[in-house]
Amino acid sequence: MDLMDLHDVAAIVRGAVEDAKVGVVPIGAGTHREVANPVADGCDEIRIPNGIVSYDPNDMTITAFAGTPIAELNRVLCGHRQEVSLDPRNDAATLGGVLACGLSGIRRLRLGPIRDTVLEVRLIDGRGTLVKGGGPVVKNVTGYDLPRLVVGSFGTLGVILQATLRCRPAPAQQQWFCSSETPSYLRRKLFRPSAVLWDGTSTSVLLEGYSDDIASESKSADLDGMLSSPPLFPNGANRGRISVDPRRLAALTQRLGGLDGVRFVAEFGVGTVHIAADEDLAFVAARAAAVAEGGWMLRECGGPPGFGGFGSNIANPALSERVRLAFDPLGKLSPGRMVDV
Amino acid sequence: MCFPRSASDAAAAVRAARVHGVPYVARGSGTGLAGGATPLDDALVIVTTQMNRVLEVDIDERIAIVEPGVLNLDLSRHTRPQGLHYAPDPSSQQACSIGGNVGTNAGGPHCLSSGVTSAHVLMVEAVLPTGDIAELGSLAPDTPGYDLRGAFVGSEGTMGICTKVAVRLMPNPPLVRTMLLDFMSVEAAGATVSAMIAAGVVPAALEMMDAEITRAVEDFVGAGYPRDAAAVLLCEIDGLIEGVDYQVSEVRRIAQSHGARSVRIAQTEAERQLLWKGRKSAFGAIARIAPDYYLHDAVVPRTKLVQVLESVYAIARAEQLTMMNVFHAGDGNLHPLIVFDSREPGIWERVHEAGSRILHTCIDAGGVLSGEHGVGMEKRDLMPLQFSSDDLAAQGRLVDAFDPDGLANPRKVLPHGWRCGEVQQRGGTIPDDTWI
Numbered sequence: 001m002d003l004m005d006l007h008d009v010a011a012i013v014r015g016a017v018e019d020a021k022v023g024v025v026p027i028g029a030g031t032h033r034e035v036a037n038p039v040a041d042g043c044d045e046i047r048i049p050n051g052i053v054s055y056d057p058n059d060m061t062i063t064a065f066a067g068t069p070i071a072e073l074n075r076v077l078c079g080h081r082q083e084v085s086l087d088p089r090n091d092a093a094t095l096g097g098v099l100a101c102g103l104s105g106i107r108r109l110r111l112g113p114i115r116d117t118v119l120e121v122r123l124i125d126g127r128g129t130l131v132k133g134g135g136p137v138v139k140n141v142t143g144y145d146l147p148r149l150v151v152g153s154f155g156t157l158g159v160i161l162q163a164t165l166r167c168r169p170a171p172a173q174q175q176w177f178c179s180s181e182t183p184s185y186l187r188r189k190l191f192r193p194s195a196v197l198w199d200g201t202s203t204s205v206l207l208e209g210y211s212d213d214i215a216s217e218s219k220s221a222d223l224d225g226m227l228s229s230p231p232l233f234p235n236g237a238n239r240g241r242i243s244v245d246p247r248r249l250a251a252l253t254q255r256l257g258g259l260d261g262v263r264f265v266a267e268f269g270v271g272t273v274h275i276a277a278d279e280d281l282a283f284v285a286a287r288a289a290a291v292a293e294g295g296w297m298l299r300e301c302g303g304p305p306g307f308g309g310f311g312s313n314i315a316n317p318a319l320s321e322r323v324r325l326a327f328d329p330l331g332k333l334s335p336g337r338m339v340d341v
Numbered sequence: 342m343c344f345p346r347s348a349s350d351a352a353a354a355v356r357a358a359r360v361h362g363v364p365y366v367a368r369g370s371g372t373g374l375a376g377g378a379t380p381l382d383d384a385l386v387i388v389t390t391q392m393n394r395v396l397e398v399d400i401d402e403r404i405a406i407v408e409p410g411v412l413n414l415d416l417s418r419h420t421r422p423q424g425l426h427y428a429p430d431p432s433s434q435q436a437c438s439i440g441g442n443v444g445t446n447a448g449g450p451h452c453l454s455s456g457v458t459s460a461h462v463l464m465v466e467a468v469l470p471t472g473d474i475a476e477l478g479s480l481a482p483d484t485p486g487y488d489l490r491g492a493f494v495g496s497e498g499t500m501g502i503c504t505k506v507a508v509r510l511m512p513n514p515p516l517v518r519t520m521l522l523d524f525m526s527v528e529a530a531g532a533t534v535s536a537m538i539a540a541g542v543v544p545a546a547l548e549m550m551d552a553e554i555t556r557a558v559e560d561f562v563g564a565g566y567p568r569d570a571a572a573v574l575l576c577e578i579d580g581l582i583e584g585v586d587y588q589v590s591e592v593r594r595i596a597q598s599h600g601a602r603s604v605r606i607a608q609t610e611a612e613r614q615l616l617w618k619g620r621k622s623a624f625g626a627i628a629r630i631a632p633d634y635y636l637h638d639a640v641v642p643r644t645k646l647v648q649v650l651e652s653v654y655a656i657a658r659a660e661q662l663t664m665m666n667v668f669h670a671g672d673g674n675l676h677p678l679i680v681f682d683s684r685e686p687g688i689w690e691r692v693h694e695a696g697s698r699i700l701h702t703c704i705d706a707g708g709v710l711s712g713e714h715g716v717g718m719e720k721r722d723l724m725p726l727q728f729s730s731d732d733l734a735a736q737g738r739l740v741d742a743f744d745p746d747g748l749a750n751p752r753k754v755l756p757h758g759w760r761c762g763e764v765q766q767r768g769g770t771i772p773d774d775t776w777i
Contacts, residue, residue, distance in 0.1 A: 058539035059642045059673075081541060108482065115488060116460045131735040135709035135727065137640045139457065139672040141446040141495050142710040142720070142727055143754065144736045148459065148491025152483070169541035184401060191515055191581060213581035245480040246402045269402070271482045296485055314486035316475050322742035323487055327735070338486070 003051045006122060006162060007130075009065070013159050014128040016046045023335040026159050028067055028094030032101045034301035036154055036309035040336040048096055048161055052076055060167040061119065061136060066096025066160045073165075082167040085111035089233055096160045102152025103241065103300075106230075107206065109269045110194040115151040117165050123150065123158030126328025136164045149323070155334035157327040171208035176230050177223035179203045183268035184250070189221035196268040197231060200257045204231040234263035234276035238283035238302030244295030246271035255289040262286045271295070280304035287311050308340025342386040348466060348474050348504035351387055355502065355749075356472040358385050364748045367502040369409060369441030372433040374636060375717030377445060377497040381752050387502055389440045395419050396505070403510040404463065404480060409440020409503045413447075416508075425510040428455040431713070432621055440503045446495030448713025450546035450620070451577075453671040455511060457713060459494040466505035467493060470744035480507055492739065497715050498750035500743035514545070514579035518589050519613040521605045522574040522596045523567045527551055527654075527666075530572035531647035533599040534670040537576075538643045542591050547671030548575040548620050553630075554665040554678070561626035564619030565612075570602070574670065575620050623667045624678075631663065631680040635692050639700055641708035643673040652702045653677050660695040674712035675703065701726065716754045724756055733759045 016024050022042035027033075050067035057080035064073060071091040077083050087105020088098050099121070104113040120134035133146020150157055174194075179186060183198045186205055190196075195206040205223060207214045218224075244252050249271055256264050256273070261282035266273040273290070275297065277283040284304065287297040296312035314320055327333070345351040358365040365385040368378040380386045393410035400423045407416060413434040417426040430449035431437055437447065443465060448457040455461070464478040478490025493500050524530040530549055537547070550558065552571045559566045566573055574596070578588045593604045607613035627634050641649045650666065657664030657679070668676040677699050681688050700710060704726045711720060724733060737759030743749070747760055 056644060059644045060538060112460055115491060116456055125735060129731045132732045136707060137642055137673055137709055139640050139674050139712040140709045141713055141715055144739055145491050145495055148488050153487055169543060191512060210583040210587060212583035243481040243483040247399060295481055310485040312485050315484050316489060320486045326738035326742040
């Protein structure tokens with residue numbers, strides 16, 4: 001099947017935005033549907049096409065429609081030993097969904113947040129206008145940085161149609177290790193590990209690069225336990241993601257360790273903690289622990305009735321509201337998604 | 342002009358300007374190349390050079406919290422004993438301030454592997470145009486709400502005045518190899534860059550200098566560059582030993598297959614520093630050739646480097662101008678440099694004509710107007726080359742959301758007509774004797 005033209009996609013989405021009585025919500029694979037808050041009842045669902053628009057391996061940039069599954073991006077890039085550092089928990093997730101929710105992957109320690117991966121976005125704003133932000137090259141400071149603003153805006157600033165991403169060479173080798181050493185010790189010992197995780201009892205470390213380098217690094221830090229597969233994210237009926245000043249991560253994990261029924265994996269050096277709990281009470285307690293350490297917890301799924309997606313006041317609410325209105329004066333884009341009720 | 346010593350001083354200045362309807366401009370060291378910090382229309386200049394303390398360095402978490410007037414290189418010097426550095430390294434890093442870097446989203450040679458300023462800024466404390474002091478972003482990895490930090494970095498003072506910055510520091514690499522590759526044609530050097538990227542080699546820095554600038558630099562600092570080279574590449578690889586060795590051998594192989602005359606690897610730290618001193622002294626060396634220069638900044642896809650360079654030289658020939666190229670080849674960030682003597686009648690017209698044609702060529706090749714210097718006044722009116730009316734209107738509404746009165750560094754970044762709060766009655770005049 002031929003790829004649709006961007007302007008045809010834009011026309012369809014523009015029509016949907018203009019016709020919507022309540023609002024529109026873009027739907028991809030549905031893997032991030034419960035993240036943050038539900039959209040208002042009665043929103044029209046729109047699907048953005050999938051497909052790679054252009055990929056120039058020699059320039060290490062790729063442009064794809066927002067409906068493209070990350071697995072498809074990875075498959076295409078893998079053929080040229082390249083990757084994009086999006087790393088969603090479930091690679092059925094679509095590019096648009098991952099960018100809109102802004103959940104960075106497990107290798108953030110080395111690769112940075114996903115907002116740094118996006119070079120250009122094309123979106124339909126709340127007026128139905130096609131807007132481009134950024135540019136298709138790997139370095140660009142021309143005009144205002146719409147791509148970073150759009151990442152993590154949960155569809156409330158625009159319906160993302162297409163994005164251009166920075167690719168990087170895939171690492172020659174990847175190896176997970178487990179260790180009984182503390183995360184802090186390992187971070188001091190290792191040069192730019194890709195992840196240093198702590199689940200309350202043991203540390204897992206991801207090293208990426210050339211095999212001799214991985215061998216010498218792991219030896220220097222006494223990493224002898226190789227893992228045959230990545231450590232599992234905690235899972236359960238309730239899931240969340242804590243964001244805390246990394247200097248308070250040790251204190252936070254100590255608090256979390258004292259809570260019955262809370263399972264967690266903390267990203268040291270980053271400040272992200274992945275939370276799961278079967279019981280609502282435990283889930284609520286995990287959020288309270290985050291707040292007690294100056295952080296906050298985003299709901300990824302579950303939570304008792306009335307459990308807000310952010311559970312924490314949106315930073316700079318007046319300015320944020322003016323920014324939202326600049327893009328969506330009628331409130332048609334994923335209304336309610338970023339508002340705790 | 343005022344020199345605040347604290348965020349509350351800066352907020353008081355902004356509030357006073359608001360009361361009197363006077364535009365204001367934040368200014369750091371004033372090293373910007375696009376005129377972003379040039380005061381127009383008798384604007385109040387809020388200079389942040391007095392706010393120059395490093396407030397905190399956390400070695401374990403690799404975070405520094407600094408005031409905006411801290412000089413870029415001073416921060417890396419400050420953290421060097423701890424084995425850390427601040428990665429963005431503009432050529433002006435001895436003089437430019439972190440606050441100014443935040444304003445322009447500044448780059449530098451080592452941004453090839455580690456990204457420009459925005460990738461290193463965790464949190465900005467700013468005086469917003471409303472007079473409020475706000476923290477945008479956080480030390481926590483994610484902030485509930487929009488990435489207002491991302492919007493602010495690179496906004497060139499049009500969204501407020503940065504009064505404190507938390508930045509990410511990087512560990513100094515265990516091993517660094519700096520190589521000088523010598524070519525007999527610009528095309529061969531450019532093709533080598535494209536081939537390296539295509540082979541998956543991403544150096545820490547990859548800089549190109551053409552014949553004229555190489556000779557000028559060599560005469561100026563004696564860095565050991567070949568005076569008869571048509572182009573040289575300065576390539577730095579860092580990291581762990583096997584990765585460095587492999588990439589160094591790949592660079593050597595690719596360079597030689599493209600006809601490199603020699604591949605020299607710095608054997609000592611002193612030699613390495615000297616090679617870099619040559620590159621970083623390029624703009625000073627030009628004074629030996631002509632009294633004036635105009636430095637451009639544009640980015641093209643790395644696969645188009647050779648083609649665009651050919652066009653750029655052809656434009657210079659057609660306008661009978663002396664053109665040199667010294668630039669961040671690894672990310673396709675061109676810096677065509679036109680050297681001239683402004684006393685020559687009619688020269689400015691030719692310099693501007695050549696500049697305009699160069700930028701058009703870069704845009705036509707799928708590039709952008711600025712890779713690291715910003716838009717400021719210089720490229721404001723060229724923005725429609727890259728953005729549609731709808732794109733510019735969206736950007737205008739975003740700035741309006743930050744600055745409803747239009748007093749924060751007006752007439753910068755966006756061409757006239759895209760802001761609601763524009764100060765309509767003023768003409769955008771530059772004060773006499775302003776050094777832009």
